[in-house]
Amino acid sequence: MSQERPIYVTRPYLPPLESFVPMLEEIWENQILTNCGPFHQKFETALREHLGVEHIALFANGTIALVVALQALRITGEVITTPFSFVATAHSLLWNGIKPVFVDIDPETLNLDPERIEVAITPHTTAILPVHCYGTPCDVANIGRIADLYNLRVIYDAAHAFGVRHQGQSLLRHGDLSVLSFHATKIFHTFEGGAIVCPDEKTKQRIDHLKNFGFADEVTVVAPGINGKLNEVSSAFGLLSLEHLHLAQARRQAIDARYRRELAEIPGIRLISIRAGAEHNHPHFPILIGPEYPLSRDALNLEMRAHGIITRRYFYPLISNMPMYRNLPSASPANLPVANEIALKVLCLPIYPELSDADQTRIIGLVRDAGRAGRAEKNGTAQN
Numbered sequence: 438m439s440q441e442r443p444i445y446v447t448r449p450y451l452p453p454l455e456s457f458v459p460m461l462e463e464i465w466e467n468q469i470l471t472n473c474g475p476f477h478q479k480f481e482t483a484l485r486e487h488l489g490v491e492h493i494a495l496f497a498n499g500t501i502a503l504v505v506a507l508q509a510l511r512i513t514g515e516v517i518t519t520p521f522s523f524v525a526t527a528h529s530l531l532w533n534g535i536k537p538v539f540v541d542i543d544p545e546t547l548n549l550d551p552e553r554i555e556v557a558i559t560p561h562t563t564a565i566l567p568v569h570c571y572g573t574p575c576d577v578a579n580i581g582r583i584a585d586l587y588n589l590r591v592i593y594d595a596a597h598a599f600g601v602r603h604q605g606q607s608l609l610r611h612g613d614l615s616v617l618s619f620h621a622t623k624i625f626h627t628f629e630g631g632a633i634v635c636p637d638e639k640t641k642q643r644i645d646h647l648k649n650f651g652f653a654d655e656v657t658v659v660a661p662g663i664n665g666k667l668n669e670v671s672s673a674f675g676l677l678s679l680e681h682l683h684l685a686q687a688r689r690q691a692i693d694a695r696y697r698r699e700l701a702e703i704p705g706i707r708l709i710s711i712r713a714g715a716e717h718n719h720p721h722f723p724i725l726i727g728p729e730y731p732l733s734r735d736a737l738n739l740e741m742r743a744h745g746i747i748t749r750r751y752f753y754p755l756i757s758n759m760p761m762y763r764n765l766p767s768a769s770p771a772n773l774p775v776a777n778e779i780a781l782k783v784l785c786l787p788i789y790p791e792l793s794d795a796d797q798t799r800i801i802g803l804v805r806d807a808g809r810a811g812r813a814e815k816n817g818t819a820q821n
């Protein structure tokens with residue numbers, strides 16, 4: 438292992454501490470720490486404007502927001518979803534007593550393949566829960582068309598899609614609801630946090646009740662709600678971070694562009710292309726290790742770690758291969774060939790605003806050199 442400090446796959450963006458102190462002083466002064474106080478309300482308004490959406494409800498984290506989104510629309514029965522995601526996507530269904538039905542992904546976008554959705558629909562299907570994986574927009578037009586045809590609701594897990602614009606407007610305006618995560622690993626975070634984006638006031642009100650134990654007022658409880666409120670310190674932090682986001686995003690974009698330029702020509706490495714008409718947000722930098730690359734994905738992962746570069750295999754293992762899901766009929770690998778293949782090939786490289794040029798040079802060099810060394814070894818073996 439290298440003696441230098443490890444380079445992790447991500448690092449949380451933190452605005453200057455001194456700019457946060459006055460906000461903390463204000464909280465100490467007014468002594469409102471939670472229960473949708475002034476910072477919560479200001480942050481909600483600022484986010485709605487920043488994202489260009491109709492309504493947004495803040496949450497303590499993205500997972501509770503997903504669980505509540507399903508409750509808000511009273512989803513039951515079966516829901517079609519992707520196996521290639523963070524486990525919280527499918528867990529939110531189990532927490533609602535809903536049966537996940539896994540459908541394979543598109544090999545280019547790595548998102549739910551709309552062509553495979555229709556055959557998975559049964560009389561019990563009530564909704565589709567797609568993920569904009571790595572911030573790449575799902576095929577929202579075809580998903581919307583299928584949902585209309587079969588009278589299904591659509592809840593997008595948009596945990597990776599903060600700020601993504603698609604055909605000139607926020608990607609979050611598609612579907613019935615979109616769910617965001619503001620976890621510390623995300624491009625925009627509030628330490629822990631999340632949100633539901635919704636198009637109408639009535640749904641927003643139901644969501645607000647659900648995230649506050651079901652309270653509609655001091656004495657009226659209208660639903661078996663939960664405690665999903667974002668606290669005041671996190672809300673203030675989010676408000677402050679929004680001001681710095683454009684600089685952090687510009688740096689992410691530059692890092693993404695350099696990876697694309699310098700990794701594109703390496704045999705056996707495939708990159709995920711940015712879709713036409715989308716304004717991307719660069720939350721991850723996934724590469725796919727194909728058979729022409731001399732090392733397997735796992736061998737490259739270990740090689741990078743040996744040099745202090747902590748790459749991550751997002752999303753391996755597939756959700757459908759986890760013990761609580763693998764016995765579902767739709768979880769069979771034969772039903773999900775693309776997702777199973779991608780989960781064995783994918784490796785996410787470090788990307789975060791403070792990643793230095795020198796560190797990125799080292800990361801690119803390691804991917805290139807590991808490939809060259811492996812190739813030489815392979816050729817040598819072939820000649821012997």
Ligand SMILES: Cc1ncc(COP(=O)(O)O)c(C=O)c1O
Pocket residue numbers: 498499500501522523525526568594596597617618619620630631
């Ligand atoms: C796709 C996806 N969905 C849901 C979540 C859950 O969000 P949270 O960690 O805020 O609960 C995450 C990440 O954390 C995620 O990546």
